[in-house]
Amino acid sequence: MPIRFFLSIILTIMFLAGCGSSDYSNQLEPLKVGNTWTYQITHYDSTGAVISIDTTTRAIKVDTVINEEKWYDMIASNMLNLGTNRPDGLWLWNTRYEKKPHLYLKYPVEAGDIWSWDDYFGGNTVAFEVIAVNDTIETPAGKFATISYKLTHTALLPGAHPVYCYAPGVGMVKLEDYRGTRGAERATVYLKSLHELISYDLK
Numbered sequence: 001m002p003i004r005f006f007l008s009i010i011l012t013i014m015f016l017a018g019c020g021s022s023d024y025s026n027q028l029e030p031l032k033v034g035n036t037w038t039y040q041i042t043h044y045d046s047t048g049a050v051i052s053i054d055t056t057t058r059a060i061k062v063d064t065v066i067n068e069e070k071w072y073d074m075i076a077s078n079m080l081n082l083g084t085n086r087p088d089g090l091w092l093w094n095t096r097y098e099k100k101p102h103l104y105l106k107y108p109v110e111a112g113d114i115w116s117w118d119d120y121f122g123g124n125t126v127a128f129e130v131i132a133v134n135d136t137i138e139t140p141a142g143k144f145a146t147i148s149y150k151l152t153h154t155a156l157l158p159g160a161h162p163v164y165c166y167a168p169g170v171g172m173v174k175l176e177d178y179r180g181t182r183g184a185e186r187a188t189v190y191l192k193s194l195h196e197l198i199s200y201d202l203k
Contacts, residue, residue, distance in 0.1 A: 022203060024169040027085045028107040028147075031072040034203040035060045037171055040140065042194045046181045055198065094120055105149055107168065109133065124155045137165050137174055141197040144173045156180065159189040173197040 024030035036059040043051040062073040064082070071082040071093065082093045083104070093101035097120035106113055109130045116127035132148040144167035151162045157180030165174035175195035181188050 024202060026168075027090075028105055028166050028168050029083065029085065029090050029171045030169060030202050031060060031063075031083060031085055032203050033060050033063050033072070035171075035201065037200045038198045039175075039195045040198050042196075044191050044193065046188065046190045048190065097121070104128075105164070105166065106130070107147070107166075109147060119153070119155075124153060127152050131163070135165070137167075139173050139196040139198070141173065141199055144170060144197075146173060157189075161189075170197075170200065170202075 022030070022032060036057055038055060038057045040053065040055050042053050045051055058075075060072050060074075064071055064073075066082075069084060071084045073081065074083040074092065075081045080094060080096050082095060082101070084091050084101075086103075089103055089107040089109075090105040091101045092104040102117045103115060105128065106115055111130055111133050113130040114127060116125050118124070119126050129150045129152070130147060131150045132146075135146050135148060137144050137146045144165075146165045146167050149164045149166065151164065153160075159178070160180040161178050163176045163178070164172055165176075167173050172195075174197065175193075176191060177193045177195075178189050179192040181190065
């Protein structure tokens with residue numbers, strides 16, 4: 001039998017029962033209409049105290065074809081923020097502000113990989129660095145082998161950075177959003193919010 005069939009079986013055993021039969025093993029973010037991810041979001045103040053806990057669900061509801069390539073609406077089904085998987089990773093395209101798409105998350109990767117692009121408003125640089133590969137992360141949805149991507153943006157206060165943890169074939173399983181608060185002498189970085197995957201359904 002094909003190797004990909006066995007990878008599909010392994011992913012099904014490792015992750016949630018009920019995941020669809022599609023083979024997403026070569027995709028960092030599984031993109032297909034009907035796929036959903038539900039997250040618990042914990043918000044903190046600058047002292048580390050919990051402010052609130054809530055949940056949110058993201059769903060892929062719409063797709064389209066541009067230049068013979070399928071793109072998926074990533075956010076609000078308004079076809080403004082599109083995504084697609086290419087051999088080198090996840091590409092995004094804000095069709096309102098960008099003339100062309102950019103590589104968002106590289107995959108496959110090695111620890112230490114860095115890439116960047118200029119944001120669509122100009123004057124600021126967005127960069128990702130792979131800070132860990134093959135980590136094991138546990139969330140309410142289970143245990144996952146993950147890749148951690150650290151984002152930096154020149155518009156943020158020094159030291160502020162989100163860290164995105166992705167399980168290939170599943171998608172984002174955790175997000176630690178570190179932000180800065182400027183005191184009298186220097187910026188202090190703290191964990192502002194934590195997103196943890198509760199459940200997902202892949203078609």
